[in-house]
Amino acid sequence: MSTYDILLLVFYCLMMLVLSVYSFHAYLMVYLYRKNKVNRQKLRCQIAEWPMVTVQLPIYNEQYVVERLIASAAALDYPKDRLEIQVLDDSTDETREHAARLAEQYRKQGINMVHLHRTDRSGFKAGALKAGLAAAKGEFLAIFDADFVPPVDFLKNMMPYFSSPQIGLVQARWGHINGQASLLTKGQAIGLDAHFVIEHGARNSSGIFMNFNGTAGVWRKEAIIGAGDWQQDTLTEDMDLSYRAQLAGWEFVYVNDIVCPAEVPEEVHGYKAQQYRWAKGAIQTAKKLLPRIWRDPRLSALRKWEATIHLTNHIIFPVMLAVTLLSFPMMILKVSQAASRGFFIGATVFTVSAFSYPIFYIYAQKEIYPDWRRRVCFLPILMAGAIGLSVINTKAVFSALFNRQSAFARTPKYNLTLGKPKGWFGKKYKAKFELTVVLELLLVAYTSAALWYAFDHMQLASVPFLLLYWLGFLFVGSLSVMHSFRS
Secondary structure (H helix, E strand, O other): OOHHHHHHHHHHHHHHHHHHHHHHHHHHHHHHHHHOOHHHOOOOOOOOOOOOEEEEEEEOOOOOOHHHHHHHHHOOOOOHHHEEEEEEEOOOOOHHHHHHHHHHHHHHOOOOEEEEEOOOOOOHHHHHHHHHHHHOOOOEEEEOOOOEOOOOOHHHHHHHHOOOOOEEEEEEEEEEOOOOOOHHHHHHHHHHHHHHHHHHHHHHHHOOOOOOOOOOEEEEHHHHHHOOOOOOOOOOHHHHHHHHHHHOOOEEEEEEEEEEEEOOOOOHHHHHHHHHHHHHHHHHHHHHHHHHHHHOOOOOHHHHHHHHHHHOHHHHHHHHHHHHHHHHHHHHHHHHOHHHHHHHHHHHHHHHHHHHHHHHHHHHHHHHOOOHHHHHHHHHHHHHHHHHOHHHHHHHHHHHHOOOOOOOOOOOOOOOOOOOOOOOOOOOOOOOOOOHHHHHHHHHHHHHHHHHHHHHOOOHHHHHHHHHHHHHHHHHHHHHHHHHOOO
């Protein structure tokens, strides 16, 4: 073999090793979830007098959901003299006038609701929350994004979990209003369920870092202030504040049985914008806080290592993209260079990691849904979709690593329900078309050629993986093209 061939093998092995490390983390989450089952039972306290709560509703150009959001907040079953609702409005369109009228209507009904409008949108969502915090009268703050619909008993169910003065946050599980509306939403629902049920469940019960998800949670005001307030130097201000609060000594509680329904994106460009923001923001947070985490002598090795995997998890997307691109030349090398076959026999150990994520996702579905067997049939869509997102998320990772500035790209909301399929057609706020779609379609052609080569040269062991790559880029790329032509 030539030096080039050896370097190619070494680089491929390194990429597979990185993927294996992150994949085995999914095994760890399932193990910790099962091991610490007793610790998932959270203490509740008796509340003699309900504390003052400020409900914060950060919105930006949400004309389709603002009425539903404000109505659900106004309907919360909580003593009116102990409840304040802030509509934190950065809108630049008709949403602003509509939100102001709604706030005035509810005030006339005796509900303490204020409409706070900013004109500069500095700091984006973090800036709006920070401005609201400065004016908030509540000892606790409940936050709901525009696509969420909190149940009427949400606050009364959540507040008893503040059973200790050291508890700074109680996080509820996200539900899915339209989770079964399409293949795209079904895949997302499976992924989100695993994040909440297994990851949050494992982290919280094991005493390691977990994160606030930006919505459907209640903060103790003192914890936000004590952690340094909302900061705008990352696109995931929720994750940033979560880690800073826990580093400051505050404890978090995750409650799996309290569910707050929300929309998941049905339009693929909005979904991509959301994933780009989450990927870039997580890497920004890693760069900001990992040095501090590793220097902290109070933290165990497990907490430091798990925080590192958690914050840098989106590194797997450029690695997956590299593995996809390497798949074709590696097959050619295996066929043409007999001396390389020993390497490929040894490399099969990496296939053990391929089963971690299916187990991770299936276990979560089994924990919360009686019909979990039907739901997991759509797991291949989630797995393929993750591969299809590797292009846009690779762009996000490198944008964060090289400190490229970008605005907070909101996820459009359209007041979607399971009974209103394709309810986003013809509406405003569509996320812009990304040129990365061209790369996704080129990768469809590339993986098609690799599949043809695999069949032609009887490299059948490679076919399932190549087929997943092909399906992922085809699904995301073709959906991106189709949704671009919807008006």
